[in-house]
Amino acid sequence: MKQAPETFSRRLIEWQKRHGRHDLPWQRTRDPYRIWLSEIMLQQTQVATVIPYYQRFLERFPDVAALAAAPLAAVIEAWAGLGYYARARNLHRCAQRVMEDHGGRFPATPEELAGLPGIGPSTAAAIAAFAWGRRAAILDGNVKRVFCRHFGIEGVPGTAAADRALWALADSLLPEDDMEAYTQGLMDLGATVCTRPRPACGLCPLQATCVAYRQGRQAELPARRPRPALPERETTLVLISDGQHILFERRPPAGIWGGLLVPPEGEPAAVLARLGLHAEDCLELPPLLHVFTHFRLHIRPVLCRVAPDCHTAAERNLEWLAIGLAPAAGVPTPVKKLVRLVASAGD
Ligand code: SF4
Structure with missing residues (x-):
């Protein structure tokens, strides 16, 4: 079903304002350091796990200068248990680059942010939206799942062809304003309603136009690549x-x-x-x-x-x-x- 992008984004924005998450420790701030830290920690890790790490990390490294000046071993120590340690090494390098190349201030455009270590295009867009209200599309695993289900996209997310189509769709859906609520709405919907197992379609603001819901294909979408057995x-x-x-x-x-x-x-x-x-x-x-x-x-x-x-x-x-x-x-x-x-x- 074709629909105006504005319809999709408006419903999501209204839903986020009434039912989304508003009290996470990294919300209600425009500080790009705090937003960046939370976005990196939230890659591959659930909110409930991240919260205590985020709070301890900020006590130890309250700003980008403190993080850049710390020895890598101290950063790794504060990260220990969160997994995916390349994130901690990139975090440290990124802080040093912000100090050396940007005078201690995070650059405000998604393009410049995406040039820093450990920041991909989706993370750059999220930081720019939350810190400066910039109009840029996010597309992490949760958002891909929502798009594939809602628009009935058959490709396998992660493959070049499917990701190209998903990025084009993500760009076309961007609202003219309310970028923070829209970006947070996509994240909230993917994390709390349109979850991988058992999506709560009865609570979803997109249900009326959702292809997967109408066709009963929530379990089939997004399509998955067959998983090869992991080497031992x-x-x-x-x-x-x-x-x-x-x-x-x-x-x-x-x-x-x-x-x-x-x-x-x-x-x-x-x-x-x-x-x-x-x-x-x-x-x-x-x-x-x-x-x-x-x-x-x-x-x-x-x-x-x-x-x-x-x-x-x-x-x-x-x-x-x-x-x-x-x-x-x-x-x-x-x-x-x-x-x-x-x-x-x-x-
Ligand atoms: S209706 Fe269900 S499957 Fe469709 S986007 Fe909402 S939660 Fe996901």
Whole structure:
């Protein structure tokens, strides 16, 4: 069914004003730093998870200058647990670019914002709409789902042809004003009403013109690419402990868990030899599976107990952390589980 773009956007704007979200911690501000931070955290992560991270992050880095001046390790530490760590590294680089290239002020156009690290066209449009009321289209996964269902678009989102059509549609639907309510309305509808499983069509302001609703095809749209099975990988992590502490190595910035503290990886005998340590005994702990976006990692944890007064080879990227404090440091989620295993093995 053809309809004027204004009809779509007006209904969404009216709905957002009456039923949308208005009290999220990053709303009611025009500060591009806060808006940018929330938009990056919300990529791939749900609102409820983001809120406490966002608040702690702002206490620690209250403005872009503070973030740019902080060491990367401190930023990674504040991010630890949110996943997709490339976002944290890009966040830090972006803050530095804003300081160096833009005099500490975020540029106000979507085009310039999209030239900064970690900011794609959709995020740039959201920041520009919320901070300056700019007229620019967002198109994240949630918005693609709403468009595919409402307009009956058959292509697979993420493919070049479907995304071209979706961007053209997103541009054509932009209202003349009320950009903040429209942009927030798309986000709210995708997150709270037109959800992937079980969309609440009875509450939807777009129901009267929705193709998927009329044809009962909500479960079929958007079309999905068949998923190839994820490759399997294996690793051994050596948890070296003196009973009170665990030895961690900071990973190089690139690669999985880049910049995070992780127990040394490799065969226990080789790891101990490399670090100049002698273990009193080594014990296999229950294996752990961690699923990344692109592969499944089977972790074989081995606990090696060393004497309390032992000394490691002098490598700058090594850190002994107290067992009780390690989960709060910059360690990835599966490593937190391993630390708990070590704590219980010592009971
Ligand atoms: S009517 Fe249902 S399927 Fe259509 S846009 Fe609204 S929630 Fe989504």
